[in-house]
Amino acid sequence: MEHIIEEMAVIGFSKELFEKERAKETIDRYQQQLHTFAQWVGGRTVTKEITVCYKQWLMERYSPASVNVALAALNGFFDFMGWQECRVRPVRVQRRNYSEPRRELTRQEYYRLLHAARRKGDLRLFHLLETICSTGIRVSELRFITVKAVQRGRADICNKEKYRTILLPRRLCEKLLHYCRERGIAHGSVFVTCSGKPLNRSNIWAMMKGLCRKAQVSARKVFPHNLRHLFARCFYQCQQDLEHLASLLGHSSINTTRIYTRTSGEEHLRQIEKLRLIL
Template sequence: MRKTALPTDRLSETTRQKLSRFEAWLLRNGKSYQTIRSYLYTARHFLSLYPGVTHDNLMLYKCDLIDRYKPNTVNLRIRAMNCFMEFLELPDSRVLMVRLQQKPFLENVISQADYEYLKKCLLRDGKLTYYFAVRIMAATGVRISELLQIRVEDMIRGQMDLYSKGDKIRRIYFPQNVQETCLLWLQNEKRTSGSLFLNRFGNPITTNGIRDQLKVFALRYNLDPSVVHPHAFRHLFAKKFIEQCDDIALLSDILGHESIETTRIYLHKSSTEQQDLFNQIVNW
C-alpha cells in the first residue's frame, strides 16, 4: 500500500513543534535516516487522526492498523508509537505487538547454484562492486544497512564492530578468502580508505541503489527476481552456517538477533526443498 500525503496543515503549531523535538530526540539516540523517517510518519499519522495521546486512542489506532495492514507493518507502526511514547515519557502507554505466526519454511532463499551463477556473471561482466556486495552479504550474513557501513579500513583489518542499542557491540568477521580477493580489488582501484561500496559517481551506494541493481541483474541473467534481493543472501549465509555448525546460539549472535527464537527459522528447509523432499518420499 502506497503512503499518501498526510494533512500536516491540520496539525497545530504545538504538535508540529512536538514532532520537531521528536525528530531531534531520535537523532540524538542514533536512529538511522530510514527509521527516523518511518517513525515521524507514524507519529504524524496518529496525531492527524486522534486529538490526544491516550492509551484508549493508541488501542483504537492499533485496531485500525490491524484492519488495514499486514502484521509486519502493524508491528512497525506500533514500534514507532512505542518509541514516541518513550519520547513523551509515557512508558505505561506502550502497546503490545501483534503475534506473528512463524511459517514452518523459508521463502525467497537463493539456492547455492543460483548464487554461484550470479557471482560468475558479475565477475565476468566486471561488476566488481556488486560482486563483492553479494559475496560479503552471503559470507557474513550482514543486513544491507550494515553492508553499507563497511569501510576499506575494516576490510584491511578483517573485521568490523557494529554498535546497537544499549551500547552492545557485534563483531563482523570477513572470511580470509573474501578479504584477500577484496583487497586485491581495492589495490587495483588505488583505494586505502573510505566507504567500501561506491557508485559510479564515487559516492557511497544507497540501499535502494543496491536493491534496484540486483533486480536488474536478476532479469539480465534470467534469475528469479524474488530470490535476488539483499536479505536472500543473509538467509543463504544462515542456512549454510547451520549446516556446517549446529550452534544456533552462535548463529544468533552473529546475525545480531535479539532473540534466539528468531534464528530458529533457519532450522527449517525452504519451501522448494520441502517440496523436493516430499516428492522423493511420497511414491504411493
C-alpha cells in the same frame, strides 16, 4: 484535554528517539507512520476508539508485521505525549517454523545473481554480493570492509554500540585486493560511489534490483538482507552450531538467530510427510 497530533509534537518525539540513540532508520520510519496516522485522523481528536479503528484499517491492508511497526510508532508517541489511554495492543502472530519459498533466496539463485553481475561488467556489485553473502554482515556494516581490513583478513565492526570482529575468507580477500588495485582504492571503504563515498543502503538496493531480470530471480527475493539469511542457513546446515552463528551474525539473542535458520516450506512439508500418518 483534546489529543491533537501537531507537527511540533512529532518533532519532539523524534528528538527524544535520537537522544535515546535509536537508529536513524527507526526514527524516519516512526515519523512516516505518525504522518500517515495524522493524515488518516484528519484533524480529529485522537481517542482509543479512533486508534482501534485505525488498527483495523491497517490490518485490512497490510501484513501483521507491517501493522505492528505502525502500532509501535503510535504507542511510543502516545507514551511520549502522556496519552496512555490511546494505546492499542499489537497484532499477535504465531511465529512460523519455516520460511516462505517465495521470499527465500536459494544458493542457485544467488549464483545466478553473481553471474548476471559479472556479465553486466559490474565487478563492484559482483564483489559486494560475495562479501555480504560470504560473511553474513548487515548491509549497514559494509562500510567496515576497508582496504586495511581486507589486508588483515578481518574486519572490526561496530553496530548499535556492539563490537565484534569477523574473519574474511582468504579467497575473498585475494579478490578484493585485486579489485582495489585495479580501481586505485588505496584506503578507506572498498565499496564506494564514483565520488568516493561508501555505498548506502538505497544504492545497493537499486543495484541489486537491476539484476533480477537478467538473473531470472524474483524481485521479492533480491534485497541485501536475504544474502545474510542465505549465509546463516548455509552455515547452520554445515555446522549445526546456533551459538556460534549468533556470534557471527552479531545477535544478542539466539532466539533471533533461530529465525535465520528456518527450513523452507517445502522442506518442512517433506519432514511432515515422512511421518506417514495418512493411510
